[in-house]
Amino acid sequence: MTITDQDYQFFLAAIKYSSKYDFSQYSEKSLKRRLGKVLSDNRININILINKLKNSSEFVEKIVKEITVNTTELFRDPQVWQAIRYAILPKLKSNSVINIWHAGCSSGQEVYSMLILLNELEIFDKVKIYATDLNSDVLDLAKIGEYKYRFNIGYLDNFDKVIKENPYNYEEYNDVPYEKYFDIDKTNDLIRMKDFLKEKPIFKRHDLVTENNTLYVKFDLILCRNVIIYFNYNLQSKVFDLFHKNLYDDGCLILGLHETILGSHSVKYQKKGHGYYKN
């Protein structure tokens, strides 16, 4: 379904008018495409959509959940997780407390990836891990910690690359069984995270676009992966500013593999490998 510029502006205005959300600084191509998908999934036209948005806050919640992108994986981009394991976390090992924030955690796969790594590095107990997302439905999924098995068979390959193999030493092989961290239930087609992992994180609903840091702590490490690609340049700057203010000195920000810090904020961070360190 094609969305005209005028429809798009009316849609943005309707959301802003009838909710606390603001999509006006989202990346236009992606959002227009998602909007088209929402219209065809709901079999309605743009005028009906806009009217319903104005009249029902439940409908706004529903549409916001449908329009945001929630794809994620366990150990997505293994090379990044190898860097976290061998370069980024070791620097924090001597801290008495380590605060980590997964901003835009979606259904939680990368939160569990981090928890598994922390346990392997024997720093699980001194870490406080916070995970937030705009969408309360995906946060509920993150809390449940169950994922489809067959569709996500690649999770196991990623696990092997990060947990079992060592890219810096090909002779090393740690035969860590999957059951240490999750059960594979082939009958029900599920991967189930162990309780000791599920109990650890603090999950909280949070909107990066309109809210400040509502976790009220500062962080050693912030992961915000494949979130800012959906934001325009101005909004990206605002988010980088929020992260900068809430990182400890020498704190580290990890973005998606093809995301980068542009413009005035680029000088406030120093890139080393896969991490952006606060200057």
Next chain:
Amino acid sequence: MNYNAVIIGGSAGSFQVVTKILNSLPKTFPMPVLLCLHRLKHVRSGFVEALSLKSNIPIEEPFDKDKLIPGKAFLAPANYHMYIELANRIALSTEDSVNHSRPSIDLSFITASNAYRNKLIGIILSGANKDGAFGLKKVHDNGGVTIVQDPEECEVRTMTQSALHLTKVDYVYSTDLIIKFLLKLT
């Protein structure tokens, strides 16, 4: 006729063809070359290096919001969709797969055709699914030039035949003729 960008889509059997095309383009090629190629999900590195071996123009997997510049090739990164924004910039997305593919050739072609309208050249090469057919139609509908690799020459014909089925394309060309066409633009 002046053009502002070339976009190439391919899947199984397209690697050699793309390599041959890139190796033939001069350093001064006057527009950006957008590449949306399917690859095995877990072959995520080494692809750019392989394409770059003999290419005269630099090839990169762009970051989100990178600017498209002439004389450079931009390869859709593994596991991301690559959109083209109006301001000559790349936008990446991790939305679900389309046609079982991420990157999806259709999405790159559709967004590029919106951005470049009749100033776009769309080329579909050998491949094993129908991704790209709808995107090429959009290029055509927006007045751009459409080229499909001659199915006779393709290692796998599904992609080119799907494209030919959906759109009355401008040219059905062998690899050599595709190269000849592009060199005329320099």
